[in-house]
Amino acid sequence: MIARLIRRTFWTAFFAVFLVFTGLETVFRLFDTLNHEHADYSAYEIMLVTASALPSRLYDHLALIILIAAALGFGALSKTSEITIIRAAGVSRKRLVAMVVAALSPVLLASIILVQFGIPHAEQLHLRLVDQPDAVSTAHRLWTRQAGAYVAYDVTPAGRVVSRTALQPDTESHTFKSVIVSGAGDADLEGRVTFQANRLMTFQDAFISSHETTQVVIDATEYQRLQWMGTEPRALPVTALWNASTYLKSENLNFRHHEQLFWARILLPVNLILMIAVAAAYSVGSTRQVDMGQRVFTSVLVGLIYKYCSDLVAFTVYLLTWPPILAPLVPVAGVLLALVVWDQRDRFRVSRSSVA
Numbered sequence: 001m002i003a004r005l006i007r008r009t010f011w012t013a014f015f016a017v018f019l020v021f022t023g024l025e026t027v028f029r030l031f032d033t034l035n036h037e038h039a040d041y042s043a044y045e046i047m048l049v050t051a052s053a054l055p056s057r058l059y060d061h062l063a064l065i066i067l068i069a070a071a072l073g074f075g076a077l078s079k080t081s082e083i084t085i086i087r088a089a090g091v092s093r094k095r096l097v098a099m100v101v102a103a104l105s106p107v108l109l110a111s112i113i114l115v116q117f118g119i120p121h122a123e124q125l126h127l128r129l130v131d132q133p134d135a136v137s138t139a140h141r142l143w144t145r146q147a148g149a150y151v152a153y154d155v156t157p158a159g160r161v162v163s164r165t166a167l168q169p170d171t172e173s174h175t176f177k178s179v180i181v182s183g184a185g186d187a188d189l190e191g192r193v194t195f196q197a198n199r200l201m202t203f204q205d206a207f208i209s210s211h212e213t214t215q216v217v218i219d220a221t222e223y224q225r226l227q228w229m230g231t232e233p234r235a236l237p238v239t240a241l242w243n244a245s246t247y248l249k250s251e252n253l254n255f256r257h258h259e260q261l262f263w264a265r266i267l268l269p270v271n272l273i274l275m276i277a278v279a280a281a282y283s284v285g286s287t288r289q290v291d292m293g294q295r296v297f298t299s300v301l302v303g304l305i306y307k308y309c310s311d312l313v314a315f316t317v318y319l320l321t322w323p324p325i326l327a328p329l330v331p332v333a334g335v336l337l338a339l340v341v342w343d344q345r346d347r348f349r350v351s352r353s354s355v356a
Contacts, residue, residue: 002086006073007103013072014104017065021058029053036130045129052126055119056234062111064303066272070100070279071299097280101273108269115265116237123235127158139163142229146222155230161185161223164195164216178202182216191220229253233261241265245324259324260314267328274335278302281342306331 029050033041041049058065077083086096101108139154139162150167162184170177182195200213218226228236228244236244241262248255279299314327 002089002091003099003103005077005082006099009076010069010073010100010103013076014065014069014107017069017072018058021061021065022054025054025057025061026050029057049126049129052122052129055114055122056126059111059115059119062107062268063271063275064300064307066104066107067275067279067303067306068299070276071282073100074279093280097277100276100280104272104276108272111268111272115268116239120235120237120240123232124158127156127232127235128160130158140230142226153226153230155226157230157232158235159227159231161193161195161226161230166216176203180213180216185218185223187223191223193218193223228258233258238262238265256318256321256324260318260327263325264314264328267332270332271328274332274339275303275306277339278335281339306335309334 030046032053033046033049074083077086083096087093091099139156142153142155144151144153146166148169150169152165152167153161154163155161164180164182164185166180166182167176168178168180169175179201181199181201183197185193185195187193195216195218198213198216200211202209225247228240228247233241233244236258241258245255245258245262248258282298310328310331313330316322317324317327317330
Protein backbone atom coordinates (compact mmCIF):
# COMPACT_ATOMS: atom_id res chain seq x y z
CA MET A 1 0.00 0.00 0.00
CA ILE A 2 2.75 2.45 0.97
CA ALA A 3 4.89 1.43 -2.01
CA ARG A 4 1.95 1.98 -4.37
CA LEU A 5 1.29 5.42 -2.89
CA ILE A 6 4.95 6.39 -3.29
CA ARG A 7 5.08 5.15 -6.89
CA ARG A 8 1.97 7.10 -7.87
CA THR A 9 3.05 10.30 -6.12
CA PHE A 10 6.64 10.42 -7.28
CA TRP A 11 6.02 9.30 -10.85
CA THR A 12 3.38 11.99 -11.20
CA ALA A 13 5.85 14.57 -9.90
CA PHE A 14 8.62 13.24 -12.16
CA PHE A 15 6.51 13.38 -15.33
CA ALA A 16 5.32 16.90 -14.49
CA VAL A 17 8.87 18.21 -13.96
CA PHE A 18 10.18 16.30 -16.98
CA LEU A 19 7.52 17.82 -19.23
CA VAL A 20 8.37 21.33 -17.98
CA PHE A 21 12.08 20.82 -18.69
CA THR A 22 11.29 19.30 -22.08
CA GLY A 23 9.20 22.32 -23.01
CA LEU A 24 11.85 24.78 -21.89
CA GLU A 25 14.67 22.92 -23.65
CA THR A 26 12.58 22.68 -26.83
CA VAL A 27 12.18 26.45 -26.89
CA PHE A 28 15.88 27.05 -26.18
CA ARG A 29 17.05 24.55 -28.82
CA LEU A 30 14.58 25.98 -31.34
CA PHE A 31 16.04 29.46 -30.89
CA ASP A 32 19.57 28.02 -31.20
CA THR A 33 18.62 26.31 -34.46
CA LEU A 34 17.06 29.43 -35.93
CA ASN A 35 20.07 31.54 -34.90
CA HIS A 36 22.62 29.09 -36.31
CA GLU A 37 25.25 30.85 -38.39
CA HIS A 38 24.75 28.69 -41.47
CA ALA A 39 21.07 27.86 -40.90
CA ASP A 40 19.01 27.38 -44.05
CA TYR A 41 16.68 24.66 -42.82
CA SER A 42 13.20 23.67 -43.89
CA ALA A 43 10.47 23.37 -41.26
CA TYR A 44 11.01 19.60 -41.09
CA GLU A 45 14.79 20.02 -40.66
CA ILE A 46 14.25 22.59 -37.89
CA MET A 47 12.07 20.11 -36.00
CA LEU A 48 14.61 17.33 -36.57
CA VAL A 49 17.60 19.41 -35.42
CA THR A 50 15.68 20.57 -32.34
CA ALA A 51 14.40 17.10 -31.42
CA SER A 52 17.81 15.43 -31.87
CA ALA A 53 19.38 17.91 -29.42
CA LEU A 54 16.86 17.28 -26.64
CA PRO A 55 18.01 13.86 -25.28
CA SER A 56 21.53 15.02 -24.47
CA ARG A 57 20.35 18.28 -22.87
CA LEU A 58 17.68 16.56 -20.77
CA TYR A 59 20.26 14.00 -19.67
CA ASP A 60 22.49 16.84 -18.45
CA HIS A 61 19.57 18.16 -16.34
CA LEU A 62 18.48 14.76 -15.03
CA ALA A 63 19.91 15.27 -11.52
CA LEU A 64 18.08 18.60 -11.19
CA ILE A 65 14.86 17.03 -12.56
CA ILE A 66 15.04 14.22 -10.00
CA LEU A 67 15.74 16.66 -7.17
CA ILE A 68 12.75 18.89 -7.99
CA ALA A 69 10.49 15.88 -8.58
CA ALA A 70 11.50 14.32 -5.27
CA ALA A 71 10.91 17.61 -3.45
CA LEU A 72 7.45 17.86 -5.03
CA GLY A 73 6.67 14.26 -4.13
CA PHE A 74 7.71 14.63 -0.50
CA GLY A 75 5.90 17.96 -0.33
CA ALA A 76 2.69 16.44 -1.69
CA LEU A 77 2.82 13.66 0.92
CA SER A 78 3.48 16.21 3.66
CA LYS A 79 0.62 18.45 2.53
CA THR A 80 -1.92 15.63 2.92
CA SER A 81 -0.26 14.39 6.14
CA GLU A 82 0.32 11.03 4.45
CA ILE A 83 4.00 11.21 5.22
CA THR A 84 3.16 11.63 8.91
CA ILE A 85 1.13 8.43 8.75
CA ILE A 86 3.97 6.65 6.96
CA ARG A 87 6.48 7.77 9.58
CA ALA A 88 4.07 6.78 12.37
CA ALA A 89 3.91 3.30 10.83
CA GLY A 90 7.59 2.91 11.67
CA VAL A 91 9.10 3.86 8.30
CA SER A 92 12.37 5.70 8.93
CA ARG A 93 13.66 8.46 6.67
CA LYS A 94 16.37 6.17 5.26
CA ARG A 95 13.82 3.48 4.45
CA LEU A 96 11.56 6.11 2.89
CA VAL A 97 14.44 7.24 0.65
CA ALA A 98 15.09 3.61 -0.30
CA MET A 99 11.42 3.19 -1.25
CA VAL A 100 11.52 6.30 -3.44
CA VAL A 101 14.73 5.08 -5.08
CA ALA A 102 13.06 1.73 -5.77
CA ALA A 103 10.01 3.50 -7.22
CA LEU A 104 12.17 5.62 -9.55
CA SER A 105 14.62 2.80 -10.34
CA PRO A 106 13.51 2.69 -14.02
CA VAL A 107 14.89 6.23 -14.38
CA LEU A 108 18.21 5.14 -12.87
CA LEU A 109 18.34 2.11 -15.17
CA ALA A 110 17.45 4.23 -18.21
CA SER A 111 20.25 6.68 -17.36
CA ILE A 112 22.72 3.80 -17.74
CA ILE A 113 21.26 2.18 -20.87
CA LEU A 114 20.41 5.31 -22.87
CA VAL A 115 23.83 6.88 -22.40
CA GLN A 116 25.29 3.85 -24.18
CA PHE A 117 22.73 3.16 -26.90
CA GLY A 118 20.36 6.13 -27.29
CA ILE A 119 21.65 9.55 -26.31
CA PRO A 120 25.03 9.41 -28.15
CA HIS A 121 23.31 8.40 -31.40
CA ALA A 122 20.83 11.26 -31.08
CA GLU A 123 23.71 13.67 -30.44
CA GLN A 124 25.61 12.32 -33.46
CA LEU A 125 22.51 12.86 -35.60
CA HIS A 126 22.21 16.40 -34.26
CA LEU A 127 25.86 17.17 -35.03
CA ARG A 128 25.55 15.73 -38.54
CA LEU A 129 22.49 17.88 -39.23
CA VAL A 130 24.25 20.98 -37.91
CA ASP A 131 27.39 20.16 -39.94
CA GLN A 132 25.54 19.71 -43.22
CA PRO A 133 25.29 23.38 -44.29
CA ASP A 134 29.05 23.94 -44.06
CA ALA A 135 30.90 20.80 -42.95
CA VAL A 136 34.35 22.12 -43.89
CA SER A 137 34.16 25.19 -41.65
CA THR A 138 33.10 23.10 -38.61
CA ALA A 139 35.79 20.44 -39.13
CA HIS A 140 39.04 20.46 -37.21
CA ARG A 141 42.34 19.03 -38.37
CA LEU A 142 44.04 15.98 -36.88
CA TRP A 143 47.68 15.19 -37.71
CA THR A 144 49.27 11.74 -37.63
CA ARG A 145 52.13 9.72 -39.16
CA GLN A 146 51.50 6.89 -41.61
CA ALA A 147 54.24 5.00 -43.47
CA GLY A 148 56.68 7.89 -43.10
CA ALA A 149 54.22 10.52 -44.35
CA TYR A 150 52.59 13.36 -42.41
CA VAL A 151 48.84 12.93 -42.77
CA ALA A 152 46.16 15.49 -41.87
CA TYR A 153 42.48 14.55 -41.56
CA ASP A 154 39.68 17.12 -41.42
CA VAL A 155 37.04 15.65 -39.11
CA THR A 156 33.69 17.23 -38.20
CA PRO A 157 32.36 17.18 -34.60
CA ALA A 158 30.01 14.38 -35.73
CA GLY A 159 33.03 12.21 -36.62
CA ARG A 160 32.78 12.51 -40.43
CA VAL A 161 36.07 12.71 -42.34
CA VAL A 162 35.69 15.40 -45.02
CA SER A 163 39.24 15.44 -46.42
CA ARG A 164 42.70 13.88 -46.16
CA THR A 165 46.08 15.40 -46.99
CA ALA A 166 49.28 13.33 -47.00
CA LEU A 167 52.69 15.03 -47.16
CA GLN A 168 55.61 12.80 -48.19
CA PRO A 169 58.90 14.27 -46.91
CA ASP A 170 62.20 14.19 -48.77
CA THR A 171 64.83 13.15 -46.23
CA GLU A 172 67.72 14.41 -48.35
CA SER A 173 66.53 17.96 -49.02
CA HIS A 174 64.39 18.23 -45.85
CA THR A 175 61.42 19.35 -47.93
CA PHE A 176 58.24 17.69 -49.17
CA LYS A 177 58.50 15.81 -52.45
CA SER A 178 54.80 15.03 -52.95
CA VAL A 179 51.32 15.71 -51.62
CA ILE A 180 48.18 13.57 -51.97
CA VAL A 181 44.94 15.50 -51.48
CA SER A 182 41.75 13.45 -51.04
CA GLY A 183 38.08 14.31 -50.75
CA ALA A 184 35.52 12.94 -48.34
CA GLY A 185 35.82 9.32 -47.28
CA ASP A 186 33.03 6.73 -47.34
CA ALA A 187 33.00 3.81 -44.90
CA ASP A 188 32.00 0.32 -46.09
CA LEU A 189 30.29 -2.43 -44.09
CA GLU A 190 33.63 -3.59 -42.67
CA GLY A 191 34.52 -0.11 -41.41
CA ARG A 192 37.21 0.62 -44.01
CA VAL A 193 37.18 4.11 -45.50
CA THR A 194 37.84 4.81 -49.18
CA PHE A 195 38.70 8.40 -50.11
CA GLN A 196 37.53 9.84 -53.40
CA ALA A 197 38.96 12.50 -55.78
CA ASN A 198 42.57 11.68 -54.91
CA ARG A 199 45.09 13.98 -56.56
CA LEU A 200 48.87 13.55 -56.40
CA MET A 201 51.07 16.64 -56.65
CA THR A 202 54.81 16.07 -57.15
CA PHE A 203 57.30 18.87 -56.54
CA GLN A 204 60.16 19.16 -59.05
CA ASP A 205 62.89 21.78 -59.27
CA ALA A 206 61.19 23.79 -62.00
CA PHE A 207 57.54 22.73 -61.93
CA ILE A 208 54.77 20.94 -60.02
CA SER A 209 53.03 18.01 -61.66
CA SER A 210 49.48 17.10 -60.72
CA HIS A 211 47.38 14.09 -61.71
CA GLU A 212 44.75 11.77 -60.29
CA THR A 213 46.02 8.78 -58.35
CA THR A 214 44.66 5.51 -57.06
CA GLN A 215 42.13 5.30 -54.27
CA VAL A 216 43.35 5.80 -50.72
CA VAL A 217 41.99 3.33 -48.13
CA ILE A 218 42.42 3.27 -44.34
CA ASP A 219 41.39 0.32 -42.20
CA ALA A 220 38.57 0.22 -39.64
CA THR A 221 40.91 0.57 -36.66
CA GLU A 222 42.45 3.80 -37.96
CA TYR A 223 39.03 5.19 -38.85
CA GLN A 224 37.70 4.37 -35.36
CA ARG A 225 40.61 6.23 -33.79
CA LEU A 226 39.91 9.22 -36.01
CA GLN A 227 36.32 9.20 -34.81
CA TRP A 228 37.44 9.00 -31.18
CA MET A 229 39.69 12.03 -31.62
CA GLY A 230 37.40 14.01 -33.91
CA THR A 231 33.93 13.40 -32.51
CA GLU A 232 32.62 15.57 -29.69
CA PRO A 233 33.07 13.49 -26.50
CA ARG A 234 29.42 13.95 -25.48
CA ALA A 235 28.40 12.16 -28.73
CA LEU A 236 30.35 9.01 -27.83
CA PRO A 237 28.88 6.02 -25.96
CA VAL A 238 30.32 5.13 -22.56
CA THR A 239 32.42 2.24 -23.89
CA ALA A 240 33.82 4.43 -26.68
CA LEU A 241 34.71 7.13 -24.13
CA TRP A 242 36.76 4.63 -22.13
CA ASN A 243 38.43 3.15 -25.23
CA ALA A 244 39.19 6.64 -26.54
CA SER A 245 40.71 7.81 -23.24
CA THR A 246 42.81 4.63 -23.04
CA TYR A 247 44.09 5.10 -26.60
CA LEU A 248 44.79 8.81 -26.16
CA LYS A 249 46.64 8.10 -22.92
CA SER A 250 48.80 5.47 -24.64
CA GLU A 251 49.67 8.01 -27.36
CA ASN A 252 50.51 10.72 -24.78
CA LEU A 253 47.62 12.84 -26.04
CA ASN A 254 45.02 14.76 -24.04
CA PHE A 255 42.65 12.13 -22.63
CA ARG A 256 41.27 14.05 -19.68
CA HIS A 257 38.03 15.31 -21.22
CA HIS A 258 37.01 11.82 -22.37
CA GLU A 259 37.82 10.17 -19.03
CA GLN A 260 36.10 12.88 -16.96
CA LEU A 261 32.95 12.50 -19.03
CA PHE A 262 33.17 8.71 -18.71
CA TRP A 263 33.25 8.84 -14.90
CA ALA A 264 30.54 11.50 -14.79
CA ARG A 265 28.20 9.24 -16.77
CA ILE A 266 29.09 6.13 -14.79
CA LEU A 267 28.42 7.88 -11.46
CA LEU A 268 25.21 9.64 -12.55
CA PRO A 269 22.93 7.00 -10.92
CA VAL A 270 24.74 7.65 -7.62
CA ASN A 271 24.07 11.38 -8.09
CA LEU A 272 20.38 10.70 -8.69
CA ILE A 273 20.11 8.68 -5.47
CA LEU A 274 21.85 11.47 -3.57
CA MET A 275 19.43 14.04 -5.02
CA ILE A 276 16.51 12.00 -3.66
CA ALA A 277 18.22 11.86 -0.25
CA VAL A 278 18.83 15.62 -0.34
CA ALA A 279 15.17 16.26 -1.15
CA ALA A 280 14.12 14.00 1.73
CA ALA A 281 16.45 15.79 4.13
CA TYR A 282 14.63 19.14 3.90
CA SER A 283 11.27 18.19 2.38
CA VAL A 284 10.03 15.69 4.96
CA GLY A 285 8.14 17.87 7.36
CA SER A 286 4.98 19.81 7.94
CA THR A 287 3.82 22.30 5.31
CA ARG A 288 2.79 24.59 8.15
CA GLN A 289 6.46 25.45 8.64
CA VAL A 290 7.53 25.50 4.98
CA ASP A 291 4.96 25.66 2.16
CA MET A 292 5.18 23.87 -1.19
CA GLY A 293 6.46 26.91 -3.09
CA GLN A 294 9.41 27.33 -0.75
CA ARG A 295 10.26 23.63 -1.08
CA VAL A 296 10.32 23.82 -4.89
CA PHE A 297 12.33 27.05 -4.84
CA THR A 298 14.81 25.53 -2.41
CA SER A 299 15.16 22.38 -4.52
CA VAL A 300 15.85 24.46 -7.65
CA LEU A 301 18.37 26.58 -5.74
CA VAL A 302 20.14 23.54 -4.27
CA GLY A 303 20.18 21.83 -7.67
CA LEU A 304 21.67 24.86 -9.42
CA ILE A 305 24.30 25.29 -6.71
CA TYR A 306 25.21 21.61 -7.01
CA LYS A 307 25.42 21.84 -10.81
CA TYR A 308 27.59 24.96 -10.83
CA CYS A 309 29.84 23.57 -8.08
CA SER A 310 30.20 20.34 -10.06
CA ASP A 311 31.16 22.31 -13.19
CA LEU A 312 33.68 24.33 -11.19
CA VAL A 313 35.22 21.19 -9.69
CA ALA A 314 35.41 19.55 -13.14
CA PHE A 315 37.17 22.61 -14.58
CA THR A 316 39.58 22.74 -11.63
CA VAL A 317 40.42 19.04 -11.91
CA TYR A 318 41.01 19.42 -15.65
CA LEU A 319 43.12 22.55 -15.23
CA LEU A 320 45.30 21.13 -12.42
CA THR A 321 45.65 17.74 -14.21
CA TRP A 322 44.33 15.83 -11.21
CA PRO A 323 42.94 12.29 -11.69
CA PRO A 324 39.79 12.68 -13.85
CA ILE A 325 37.70 10.51 -11.54
CA LEU A 326 37.88 13.29 -8.94
CA ALA A 327 35.69 15.54 -11.13
CA PRO A 328 32.44 13.65 -10.37
CA LEU A 329 33.67 12.08 -7.12
CA VAL A 330 34.35 15.30 -5.18
CA PRO A 331 30.77 16.66 -5.55
CA VAL A 332 29.38 13.25 -4.57
CA ALA A 333 31.58 13.19 -1.47
CA GLY A 334 30.51 16.74 -0.63
CA VAL A 335 26.82 15.83 -0.79
CA LEU A 336 27.40 12.70 1.32
CA LEU A 337 29.20 14.79 3.95
CA ALA A 338 26.35 17.34 3.97
CA LEU A 339 23.79 14.55 4.41
CA VAL A 340 25.76 13.07 7.32
CA VAL A 341 25.97 16.48 9.01
CA TRP A 342 22.23 17.04 8.43
CA ASP A 343 21.41 13.63 9.91
CA GLN A 344 23.58 14.26 12.97
CA ARG A 345 21.90 17.64 13.47
CA ASP A 346 18.46 16.04 13.34
CA ARG A 347 19.50 13.39 15.85
CA PHE A 348 20.87 16.04 18.18
CA ARG A 349 17.65 18.05 17.87
CA VAL A 350 15.52 14.98 18.64
CA SER A 351 17.63 14.00 21.64
CA ARG A 352 17.54 17.55 23.02
CA SER A 353 13.76 17.75 22.64
CA SER A 354 13.31 14.37 24.35
CA VAL A 355 15.45 15.50 27.30
CA ALA A 356 13.44 18.69 27.57
